[in-house]
Amino acid sequence: MTGYAVVARELPQGSLNLELRSVNNRYLDIQFRLPDELRLLEVTMREFLTARLSRGKIECRVSFSGITSTEDLQHINADLLQKLLELNRTVRAALPDAHGLEVADILRWPGMLRANSMPAESLREPCLELLGAALHELAAARAREGEKLKVILLERLSRMRSLAAEVAPRIPALLVAFQEKVKARLRDAMINCDDERIRQELTLFASKIDVDEELSRLQAHFEEVERVLRKGGAIGKRLDFLMQELNREANTVGSKSVDAEVSKIAIELKVLIEQMREQVQNIE
Template sequence: MTASMTAFARRETHQPWGSLSWEIRSVNQRYLEPSFRLPETLRDLEPLVRNELRQALSRGKLDLTLRFYPAEDNAQLEVNAALLDQLITAADQIYNRTPAASLDPLRLLQWPGVMQSKKTDEGEVKKVAMELFHEALADLKAHRQREGVELAKLIEDRLEQINQHLITAQNYLPAALEAWRSNLLEKAQKLQVEVDPARLEQEIVILAQKQDVMEELDRLTTHIKEVYRALKSNQPIGRRLDFLMQEMNREANTLGSKAMSMEMTQVSVDLKVLVEQMREQIQNIE
């Protein structure tokens, strides 16, 4: 199923020991690039969360925020004496080298891990935090898939328009050759030049070979089929679709360079506009 890289999910829970909330924001990115904002006491959850993300998603820039608010009766703080002693020892070593330095107790208390919740069971908090993350990740994936379905519809609509333009181009080609033939005869008459019919037909054949766009039309038709096939895949398809858009744009450019009439030129322009519209949407597809 086609999945977008743009999505949002939020989950929260309230427990006797406090409340937790996960917030995940996802936007398009060439690779999977998560960034985290976690409470210091829950910082060691980051490797676990990264591993879960790698298994669930392949692309996208993600901002993940975990908030933890201890309950009031669990908000009593105690000093991590062992860590504080280490900090004071390190500060004394610095003071011995720079006597002008002063030790600020408040700065010590702000050091990560010095102040700890007295009653909260960290193991229980981490367990619930991971369960909540799984719920938020499931919501994020569902959001990405819903948006992906809508993006697929937009792309399919433009593929259908491209198909119509290809039919138009095929219909224009014989008329364009005949118009060129008539124009050449008209110029010869104005110049009062006798045209050898055999030579004229030979020139028309040569021109038809040079201006033959059936190869480009066939390749565009093949690319369209491949895009339809990709949209039905259960694998990440964003990069594949982006490559197909590059190829379709190249064929549309070649079609324009071979155009023998304003109608064919307009078909080429319309094709390039539709391909660019699809390419912009595909930038958001995983």
């Protein structure tokens, strides 16, 4: 969800510049940096972005440089001038030798010269058009990043499929080994190796280590992740949910494991899921 776009437009009233930055964030967080004359447009611009974005920390920075004529500079802030002169007299009364204010000092004083203000309403349409153009560039940058993330996630998914496929063939061998272990235990205890007793032990053991249901659900989730990735669009939250489901099944496979190799596979699955989950946070 990272991206950057900057656009500018020359208007009869002056130069309008707009910059959009996007970084990864689980939710949508929009911050504005607007000049005072455009502050009234923040609500409209926020609604514009909210309707088109669903995730990411977005910073929208707008600057406007108005064309200033000599006539615009003839309006002096009379209230500020009066306060400044009063303060000047107070200081000179306390410090007669102090250097007084000069005309140049007064004219350079912040807020002293007032240019004719530009109504925010007259800049609404140009500003929204510029925001739309910047958003188009930002979306293109995010789409390029999304394609790279898609390749990474599909590679992780392929590896997870291979790991899950290694679990099921190990179960029959584990059952055979357990059957031999039960027989040996019964013989050592000088108990008759009754087939029914062995069958009961084997059935109980098989139910404890049976992960067929978990593997089936993992496979279903793999297919859904791949379908969502290939479909595209605003899929981040859907993938986030699927990562939780994958992690739940991998945890169950690990908890049922009585085999070191299956435990190792479960751990590797969880590592891959966590890597995918971190990447999914970057997808809108």
